[in-house]
Amino acid sequence: MDKQQEIKNVAQSLNMKPYKKGWNSATHDRSYVPRIELQTQSSKLVDLETAIMKSGLKDGMTISFHHHFREGDKIINMVVDKLAQMGYRDLQLASSSLSDVHAPLIKHIQNGVITRIQTSGLRGELADAISHGLMDNPVIFRSHGGRAAAIENGELHIDVAFLGASSCDYLGNANGYSRSGREKSICGSLGYAKVDAENADKVIILTDNIVTYPNVPVTISEGDVDYIVLVDEVGDASKISSGAIRDTKNPHDILLAETAAKVVEHSGYFYDGFSLQTGSGGASLAVTKYLREAMITKNIKARYALGGITSHMVKLHEEGLIDKLLDVQSFDLVAATSLKNNRFHQQISASTYANPFENGSAINWLDVVILSALEVDTEFNVNVLTGSNGVIRGAIGGHPDTAAGAALSIVVVPLIRGRIPCVVDKVTTLITTGDCVDVVVTDQGVAVNPARPEIEQRLRKAKLPIMSIQELKDKAESVIGKPDSLVFGEKIVGVVTSRDGAVLDTIHQIIDEQI
Amino acid sequence: MLKSASAGTLESGDIYIEVSPIIEHKIDVKLTSIVAQQFGKRIKQIIIDEIAKRDLNGISVNVVDKGARDCTVKARINAVLNRAMDTEVIKWD
Amino acid sequence: MNKNRLRRTMMFAPGNNPSMIQDAHIYGADSIMMDLEDSVALAQKDAARLLVYNALKSCNYGNTELVVRVNPLSTPYGMQDIEAVVRAGVHVVRMPKTETAQDVVECDEQITRVERECGREVGSTLIMAAIESALGVVNAYAIATASPRMMGIALGAEDYSANLKTNRSKEGIELLLARQTIVVAARAAGIDALDTVFSDLNDMEGFANEIKLIKQLGFDGKSVINPRQIPIVHNIFAPESQQIEKSLNIIRAMQEATAKGSGVISLKGKMIDRPVLLRAQRTIDLAIASGIISKDELYGYEVENNG
Numbered sequence: 022m023d024k025q026q027e028i029k030n031v032a033q034s035l036n037m038k039p040y041k042k043g044w045n046s047a048t049h050d051r052s053y054v055p056r057i058e059l060q061t062q063s064s065k066l067v068d069l070e071t072a073i074m075k076s077g078l079k080d081g082m083t084i085s086f087h088h089h090f091r092e093g094d095k096i097i098n099m100v101v102d103k104l105a106q107m108g109y110r111d112l113q114l115a116s117s118s119l120s121d122v123h124a125p126l127i128k129h130i131q132n133g134v135i136t137r138i139q140t141s142g143l144r145g146e147l148a149d150a151i152s153h154g155l156m157d158n159p160v161i162f163r164s165h166g167g168r169a170a171a172i173e174n175g176e177l178h179i180d181v182a183f184l185g186a187s188s189c190d191y192l193g194n195a196n197g198y199s200r201s202g203r204e205k206s207i208c209g210s211l212g213y214a215k216v217d218a219e220n221a222d223k224v225i226i227l228t229d230n231i232v233t234y235p236n237v238p239v240t241i242s243e244g245d246v247d248y249i250v251l252v253d254e255v256g257d258a259s260k261i262s263s264g265a266i267r268d269t270k271n272p273h274d275i276l277l278a279e280t281a282a283k284v285v286e287h288s289g290y291f292y293d294g295f296s297l298q299t300g301s302g303g304a305s306l307a308v309t310k311y312l313r314e315a316m317i318t319k320n321i322k323a324r325y326a327l328g329g330i331t332s333h334m335v336k337l338h339e340e341g342l343i344d345k346l347l348d349v350q351s352f353d354l355v356a357a358t359s360l361k362n363n364r365f366h367q368q369i370s371a372s373t374y375a376n377p378f379e380n381g382s383a384i385n386w387l388d389v390v391i392l393s394a395l396e397v398d399t400e401f402n403v404n405v406l407t408g409s410n411g412v413i414r415g416a417i418g419g420h421p422d423t424a425a426g427a428a429l430s431i432v433v434v435p436l437i438r439g440r441i442p443c444v445v446d447k448v449t450t451l452i453t454t455g456d457c458v459d460v461v462v463t464d465q466g467v468a469v470n471p472a473r474p475e476i477e478q479r480l481r482k483a484k485l486p487i488m489s490i491q492e493l494k495d496k497a498e499s500v501i502g503k504p505d506s507l508v509f510g511e512k513i514v515g516v517v518t519s520r521d522g523a524v525l526d527t528i529h530q531i532i533d534e535q536i
Numbered sequence: 537m538l539k540s541a542s543a544g545t546l547e548s549g550d551i552y553i554e555v556s557p558i559i560e561h562k563i564d565v566k567l568t569s570i571v572a573q574q575f576g577k578r579i580k581q582i583i584i585d586e587i588a589k590r591d592l593n594g595i596s597v598n599v600v601d602k603g604a605r606d607c608t609v610k611a612r613i614n615a616v617l618n619r620a621m622d623t624e625v626i627k628w629d
Numbered sequence: 630m631n632k633n634r635l636r637r638t639m640m641f642a643p644g645n646n647p648s649m650i651q652d653a654h655i656y657g658a659d660s661i662m663m664d665l666e667d668s669v670a671l672a673q674k675d676a677a678r679l680l681v682y683n684a685l686k687s688c689n690y691g692n693t694e695l696v697v698r699v700n701p702l703s704t705p706y707g708m709q710d711i712e713a714v715v716r717a718g719v720h721v722v723r724m725p726k727t728e729t730a731q732d733v734v735e736c737d738e739q740i741t742r743v744e745r746e747c748g749r750e751v752g753s754t755l756i757m758a759a760i761e762s763a764l765g766v767v768n769a770y771a772i773a774t775a776s777p778r779m780m781g782i783a784l785g786a787e788d789y790s791a792n793l794k795t796n797r798s799k800e801g802i803e804l805l806l807a808r809q810t811i812v813v814a815a816r817a818a819g820i821d822a823l824d825t826v827f828s829d830l831n832d833m834e835g836f837a838n839e840i841k842l843i844k845q846l847g848f849d850g851k852s853v854i855n856p857r858q859i860p861i862v863h864n865i866f867a868p869e870s871q872q873i874e875k876s877l878n879i880i881r882a883m884q885e886a887t888a889k890g891s892g893v894i895s896l897k898g899k900m901i902d903r904p905v906l907l908r909a910q911r912t913i914d915l916a917i918a919s920g921i922i923s924k925d926e927l928y929g930y931e932v933e934n935n936g
Binding site for chain 2: 646647648651675676679680682683684686687688709712713716747
Binding site for chain 1: 855
């Protein structure tokens, strides 16, 4: 039998196809065009409207975004404006978070373009409007780990992800930094975006900086990317990341940071090879600075720092005090640049960071986490989402994730902010449950969860000002008086989920009473 | 005899109070506060009580509160009333 | 009123600033000084006085000593300041620009009058005199002994150096005589000596050097204008472990003597007299305040305090 016939027979018997000349899996014929030229003809590179149409997006579907561009983001407003223009309605917007700059979404909500939102947080006018009952459907709030898990297990299904990038090559390899020298802005880690890129049905990269292939080392791989849109500006560079965050000059924050550093030092978790995460707020950020002194004096190095990476962490890493950095979000330019240049400054996805269903999640291997809060109550529950006036004004972020995973969770909060008590009888909204919170550090005393008597013993021995959480709450109240209760309406405007996607708490509409 | 006067600042933790005489026989208090829901009623009451202690009537009070505690509210309302009434000798309680 | 207490740091709070007045004590200074004088504009003297009055009456300052710097009696404000703060229960009235013993006597008389009028224990309000001129330095001992209310004399370097027709330097040599005179006068009178403010918050090293200097000169403490300065002063004033050890031995010897009912305290064959005992107590107080030892390590020691 001739070879061709044999091949046909074997193919058939194995349920495979026989080779046919001319067939080619690539998107172009085997071409002799020099590749530097050929790549510019990439069929992935289209305008926004075309990308949206080709993605198959329909009314009622879910679109997603990341918040690595923080207050400088232009992507969300740009995309939703276009979707509104194209006549889309009833969309669910699932961003990893939302901020002040997204106030223009209010009119899109009023016009029915966006009818459901899932996010880690809300701020500014948008948050205020939603708190006062703007939406018919409650906003679903998820932690970073919770969102990653929900996306991966299909609970939160993303139809089209619109992901901004600081650089992207013609084939879709995208990064939050650039080596072209022509970038307009950088954000560093794209940790939250990675989950969307790997799980969404369709992925559209929006960039203001197209670079030549291959844009490696790479964050979002071209294999996950369907379309690329070249935009004027992905965001306002100065608001995406500033220079190194300046140290707080607020004496309350400084006192908090010094006390928190002492707590870490004497907690029993300050050993050579420990691991650490801090928040980005004034006091928790400054803790790193005070810990550094103790690390140098006692010759203690950290195995890794996680977060939320700041210039403080980078400094310690480059000094050899922290071996490795695991970065899900780079808070400033120094961190973003270090991510690009330092070999052991590793970008991780939100899932690797905090997926509640993975034992290997980075938060599970943390010794110490330093967190901030809006309110802590006498059961050590924490609220980081709603202000004391009931209005939404923050984000869950990785708060419950890190608190659950770390061996020692420290919440740092002033006893009083203005005339608002931060240690209360019951939190306005439950975000992180008290069983995950070990120590509450205020500027007027430190309370240790009764479930950790060994920690209390160590801290008392170190002569830290220990008192019960009840005493802290009473102190706050005796100073500013007992506040009147807030008036809430019947309508539920927000649903807070726990890490595993269950309903943990509800946020009601706030009613402004005339006094 | 009452004249218009003010006391306090708009700094955090302070309370700014303006008073002026009005013809109607009432004490009219307008309050804006960053903690209106939680402490608005209480602040208003302190102000009304201090005015009542001086047997005053026909007074309009405009208040901008930036989270002042009771002692600060009491201090500022007394300061502005002393200024409005040109009080020479202070009665300390 | 306790004349004999730690005064390592006195935290300054401008009298017309509610946030600073109400929070000054949370940073751990031994005392706070609410100011009605130079940091308050003339047009706001009345408002500041009311703020300080109400704060003293209703805020809980824990164990922090409460000092108010009043305006001079020669101004329209001084008398009203004294009326207000004595009635409000202030611990110490700080007199600015004290030049003669007579200044103190006049202030004492006014305080006595107000104490009587408001039913406060006569003599319970103490006086701290700030010396801010050449004449004040010359009269330091007279000022320090001018009244039983006197608990301390302090240096005000800005006005003093201007009065000398020189300016302040980093090393402060122009202040040396004033500093030493104030310490000597205070010791001779049995009261505290307190040093002036250091205003450069960007020079923490310079600040620490100045603290070491004034500690060596014999000062009991210093005015501070920012919470960051407080731990630096407290660390430098913390006693050495050797000193603490010695003092603990003395205190224990006293406790033993008391237990035995003996009026004579002896340690290693040597008799311990009262000044040594008081110095040991002061060292222990400092050690406790600095967090080096805790009260329970001392099981209830008590030295008779006759002021």
